[in-house]
Every structure is written in C-alpha cells, then in structure tokens.
Amino acid sequence: DAMVIQNPRYQVTQFGKPVTLSCSQTLNHNVMYWYQQKSSQAPKLLFHYYDKDFNNEADTPDNFQSRRPNTSFCFLDIRSPGLGDAAMYLCATSRGLTQIAGEQYFGPGTRLTVT
Amino acid sequence: GNSVTQMEGPVTLSEEAFLTINCTYTATGYPSLFWYVQYPGEGLQLLLKATKADDKGSNKGFEATYRKETTSFHLEKGSVQVSDSAVYFCALISSLGGGGNKLTFGTGTQLKVEL
Numbered sequence: 001d002a003m004v005i006q007n008p009r010y011q012v013t014q015f016g017k018p019v020t021l022s023c024s025q026t027l028n029h030n031v032m033y034w035y036q037q038k039s040s041q042a043p044k045l046l047f048h049y050y051d052k053d054f055n056n057e058a059d060t061p062d063n064f065q066s067r068r069p070n071t072s073f074c075f076l077d078i079r080s081p082g083l084g085d086a087a088m089y090l091c092a093t094s095r096g097l098t099q100i101a102g103e104q105y106f107g108p109g110t111r112l113t114v115t
Numbered sequence: 116g117n118s119v120t121q122m123e124g125p126v127t128l129s130e131e132a133f134l135t136i137n138c139t140y141t142a143t144g145y146p147s148l149f150w151y152v153q154y155p156g157e158g159l160q161l162l163l164k165a166t167k168a169d170d171k172g173s174n175k176g177f178e179a180t181y182r183k184e185t186t187s188f189h190l191e192k193g194s195v196q197v198s199d200s201a202v203y204f205c206a207l208i209s210s211l212g213g214g215g216n217k218l219t220f221g222t223g224t225q226l227k228v229e230l
Contacts, residue, residue, distance in 0.1 A: 007156075041206060042220035044151070044157070090158050094216060103149075103208075104218055106158040 004107035006091050012113045013081050021076040021110045023067040023091030031096040032074040033104065034066060050096055059104050061094060078112075086114045117142040121205050121221035126196055127226050136190040136224045137222070138179075138205035146207040148172075148181055148188040153202045162203070164188075195228045202226070 012021040023032065031050050035043035049068045058088045063085070065077040066098055083086045087113050092104040122137040140148065147166045151159040163172030165181035165188065172179050177192045188205060205221040 004158075040223070041217075042222050045217060092159075096216065103147075103161065103164065104216070106151075106160065109158040111156075 003095055004091055006089075006107040008110060009108060010111050010113070012115060013078075014115055015083065016080050017080055017108050019078050019112070021078075021089050021112070023074045023094045023107055024072050024075070025074075025091075025093045026072070027105060027106075028071060029091055029093035029095050029105070030071075032068060033092040033094075034064075034074070034076050035089055035090040035092065036085075037109070039087075043090055046076075053103075055087050081114045083111070083114050086112055089113075117146070117207060117219045119205050119219055121203075121224050122212055124202075124223070124225035126224060126226050128226070129228055130197055130228055131194045132228075134190070134195045134199075134226065136203055136205075136226070137188065138188045138197050138221060140186050140188065140205075140207050142186075142207055142209065143221075145183060146209050148179070149206045149208065150177070150179055150188070150190050151204040151206060151220075153204065153223070155201070159204065181190040189198070195229045197230060200226055200228045204222035 007022045028050045033048040037043040046060045068074045088109045090109045091107040094104045118141045119138050149164045150162040152162045153159050163174040168183040170181045179190045188208040202223045202225045204223045206218045207214050
C-alpha cells in the first residue's frame with residue numbers, strides 16, 4: 001500500500017540537460033514538499049505546495065522549479081543540472097493546517113546522478 | 116530561528132546494547148518533536164513523535180520523552196538489533212505561511228549495530 005511514490009528511484013542525467021522527477025501520493029494530502037538531501041546531510045527543504053499555492057524557500061536556486069497539476073502529483077524540474085545538484089531528492093506530504101496535522105510522510109526518494 | 120542539535124556519529128554498538136542518541140532543540144514555543152529513521156538507500160520513515168511537554172513517543176522498542184525544561188528529546192532503546200542500523204534524524208515542526216509545516220532536522224546520527 002504505497003502512499004508516497006517517487007519515480008524513478010535512480011536517475012542519471014548529463015550536465016546541463018533538463019531533468020524531471022516525479023512524485024505521487026494516495027493520501028489525498030493538501031501539502032506536498034520537495035527536499036534535497038546530499039550525502040551525510042540532513043534533508044533541506046526546497047519548496048512546498050499547499051493545494052495549488054507554491055511556496056519557495058528563500059535560498060532555493062532558480063534552477064529548481066516545481067509543478068503540481070493536481071492533488072496527487074507533484075514534479076521537480078531541474079532546468080540545467082550541475083554537478084553540485086547530485087543528491088537524493090525526497091518528496092513528502094502532510095495534511096497541513098496545524099502542527100498535529102503536519103506530520104510528514106516521505107517517499108523512498110530519487111537518487112540523481114549528474115555526469 | 117529554530118534549530119536541532121544531535122550527537123555526532125557514527126555510533127557503533129554491539130547487539131543487545133543500550134542506545135541513547137541525544138537531541139536538543141531551540142525553538143519558539145513548544146513545537147512537535149519527531150524522530151525519523153533512514154535505512155540505507157531509502158527515504159525517511161517516521162519512528163516516533165511527541166506533541167507536547169512530558170509526552171513520551173514510542174515505537175518498535177524505541178522511546179523518547181519531550182522535556183521542555185532541558186529542551187531535549189533523546190532517543191533510547193533498551194536492546195538494539197543489527198536491523199536497527201540506520202541514520203536517525205531528530206526534527207521539530209513549525210508552521211509555515213501558506214498552511215504547510217516546516218520540518219527542521221538535526222544533522223543525523225548514524226547507528227551501526229554489530230553482532
């Protein structure tokens with residue numbers, strides 16, 4: 001009973017070649033998040049959607065964009081990947097609204113390699 | 116701003132040993148507190164949580180008590196197993212504008228359990 005699904009699990013792209021990572025959820029949660037996790041580091045929030053409202057973290061590079069066409073799906077687009085963008089990308093969801101409802105459910109992640 | 120401090124790893128224990136991973140936090144008010152576990156190559160899984168002072172979260176033999184006097188949420192397990200080998204993240208949650216919630220993570224503590 002997968003709840004947060006990420007595809008693909010492993011993605012290899014070339015330097016500068018656009019890449020899209022996919023996330024879907026069966027929880028019907030209002031909020032979807034994208035995190036970047038580099039080796040041996042804590043996950044870093046890139047942005048989140050509350051329904052269709054997009055919220056960018058102040059330090060997220062412009063190279064990273066996101067789309068949420070409906071409640072179930074959210075995409076992370078990296079327009080021109082650099083070597084420093086190689087990382088695990090984690091998608092998460094929450095019901096939102098309050099801290100109690102804010103428990104986040106994570107997908108298994110997509111490991112991005114840039115060659 | 117909010118922050119979470121965890122003890123540095125790796126922590127290496129023999130099977131059946133007692134585990135403590137220290138976590139302290141700095142935050143405004145009384146945020147909800149979480150422990151997440153990340154097994155190799157996988158995403159984050161919620162291990163346990165506590166939403167108010169003196170609450171004890173527990174799951175799979177792990178426990179942590181929300182101590183507001185010491186702003187701590189230390190993770191403990193009485194008898195670890197090889198299968199507990201993973202990275203453990205302490206986190207707190209705070210409200211974002213727009214209805215979402217932001218998880219602030221510690222840097223993670225790697226646990227290695229040996230036979």
